[in-house]
Structure formats: C-alpha cells, structure tokens
Amino acid sequence: MCVMRIAKHDPIVRAWVKARPDREHLPGPLAGIPFGCKDIIETSGLPTEYGSPVYKGRLGTSDAAIVRLLRERGARLMGKTQTTAFAWKTPSPTRNPNHPDHTPGGSSSGSAAAVAAGMVPFAIGTQTLGSVIRPASFCGVAGFKPSYGVLPMDGVLPCAPSLDTLGLFTHTAGDMQTLWGVLMGARPAPAAAPVLGVIEPLPDVDAAMASAFARTVERLRAGGATVRPIDLRDRLAAVAKAARVVLATEASREHGDRYKEHGDKLEDLADLVREGLAIPAAQYEQARRAISDGRVAIEQLLAETPVVLTPAAIGPAPHGFSSTGDPAMNAPWTAMGVPAITIPMPGKGLPLGLQLTALYGQDALLLRTAVHVEELLRST
Secondary structure (H helix, E strand, C coil), X not given: CHHHHHHHHHHHHCCEEEECCCCCCCCCXXXXXXXXXXXXXXXXXXXXXXXXXXXXXXXXCCCCHHHHHHHHCCCEEEEEECCCHHHCCCCCCCCCCCCCCECCCCCCHHHHHHHHCCCCCEEEEEECCCCCHHHHHHHCCEEEECCCCCCCCCCECCCCCCCCEEEEEECCHHHHHHHHHHHHCCCCCCCCCCCEEEECCXXXXXXXXXXXXXXXXXXXXXXXXXXXXXXXXXXXXXXXXXXXXXHHHHHHHHHHXXXXXXXXXXXXXXXXXXXXXXXXXXHHHHHHHHHHHHHHHHHHHCCCCCEEEXXXXXXXCCECCCCCCCCCCCHHHHHCCCCEEEEECCCCCCCCEEEEEECCCCHHHHHHHHHXXXXXXXXX
C-alpha cells in the first residue's frame, strides 16, 4: 500500500530522496510497519546526502542508533526523506501535500509530507529550533519533539549539539502515544486532563492563527478543560534570542571544517557559520545562562499549569518555496530541552497546529494530555 501511494503521490509531493523498502521482515511490536527517515540520519546502503548537492550520491555506511532501535522493534525502513540542506534553511524540493504551492516547512520537510500524504504511518525528523513542530503544523499531522537527550543522536548529523533533538511524525496524537510507548518499552496510560496554561498576551502571530487558536481554546473550555492564563511571553522571547546565539556558535564549530572546504557551496549554512564565527565566547556563555535561567523560571511558573498551549507556528504554511517558515513559536521550548507536540486545530483551509509543551521529562504526561485534547476537539 505504501509503495503504491509513493508511486502515485511523490511525483508531486517529492518527499523522498530514495524510497527502497527493507526486504527483511523482523518480528516485534512494530512488525512490518513502514517508516521514513530524514536524510541527515545515517542509514546503511541508502543515501545520506544531508540535503545538499555537495554530498550528492553519498551512501550511509551504518545505521544510526534510532534506526537500529526501530528495526529491532520490527519497523520497516521505507527510505530516506528530504531535508533542507544540512537541516538548516535552504529549502528542499518537497511540496506541501495539502496545498502543493505552499511550503511543507523545514527542516524535516520530507518526513512531515510523507506522513501527511499517507505514504508511511510514521517518520523520523530532527529539531534544532522548530524543524519538527512547524512542518507538522503546516502539513496537518502530529509532530512530537521529546525531551532533549531521550532519543539517541548517534549517527545523526549535528547542527547545534546542545539543541539538536530527534522527533517523530504520525497522523494523530493517539498514534504518537502508541509509538512512543513502543520506543520506551511502556504501555500508554489513559488520557490525562491536567490544568492547561495559555500564554497571555499571545506572542505575535498572524490573524488566521490568532483566531484559530482562540476558537480552539474556547472549544476546549466548552468540553470541560480547565484553562488558565499564564504570562510567559517576555521570558520566551528572551530564550528564543539566546537560542539563536547558541545555534550559530555551535553550528560554526560543527561545520567549520566543512565551510573551509566548500565555502558558499554550503548555501545558507555558510552564512550561519560566518555568523557564529563572529560571536564572542562570552556572548555564547551568556546565552547559555539565559536559557538555563529561563528554564528555571518557567519550571516555577508551570507548577500549577503543567501543560502549556501555544500556536505551533506564527501562521499557516507560507505560499511559495523561498522560505520554510518562522520557528519563533518553537525555538524557546527546544532551547530549554522540554517536550513539545503539535496536533491539527479544527478548521478549513491551510492546516494550523496547536502546540502543547510540558516540563522536562514529562513526555508521557504531555502525550496523554495531547490525546485528551485531540479527543475533546473531535467531540465539541
């Protein structure tokens, strides 16, 4: 079925670098379930080209730890999905399956689009600022970024190691909870209904997103959810600013030698490396402290609202392909290492995602809550 859907839809969506299903069928709780894998993640014998023409034709020599983990549980690798170059800004060829003249987001563009188009039940991506949550929002699927460090990064091309996190795409929060339970070796718990926090005043988003978010919050209240305002706007903005400093600095360290070899052939990554090389060490350390301070302050504020609702992006997927969108709604949470998930909000037109976040290590609680919220939105 997946092979047929890829053959039918990928000439337009262009989600895949290479689709070549595993021939070996292994037993396990995910036995036979196909998945896609972002092209910065090593896979033996399949392309791992980092989304860049500089590495066109490069084949992986071994499987990344996350690929081995999934295969051990019986999942079947369907192939490699497109990414922006080096998981940074230069867009991939992928199109939004819902509206092909709009971006699917980035950097995990192919993984989000492959799930949204029904080509695979789930896919792997990565997030350094907003590269899982934002494309999931744009493509109308569930995207989950676990707590930092929970999933193994061995075999994944780094961008900024203190921010880089693996993530997952599925069709629904329910599917995500099931997949996460298999990965963690635990049974999913019943849906949870904790007190939800809503940031007021809302960060700057466009009118369509602000309206959809307000309607969604009211639907949740009408369904019996307890929702309380929480003032995090300024704190999140400060963390997002610090995250950019950390990103550029660490990217210049990780890709400095690659930049010396290839220069402007790295496209947008070259600009990021140059930006990072100009940042003084003291400014980088100050940014790291700002992120740490933000995490401590938010932990105190979230004591009474353990799950926070925000827009998953500043708006719907932009028209055209010159940009993959703005990660402003995601970057602070990524920098603080906390888990985040997005689910589609009800509505017509371009998809819009609702982002839920929680404290570090509260991945299971977050997923249970997302399932509960998903059920409420379906029933109200």
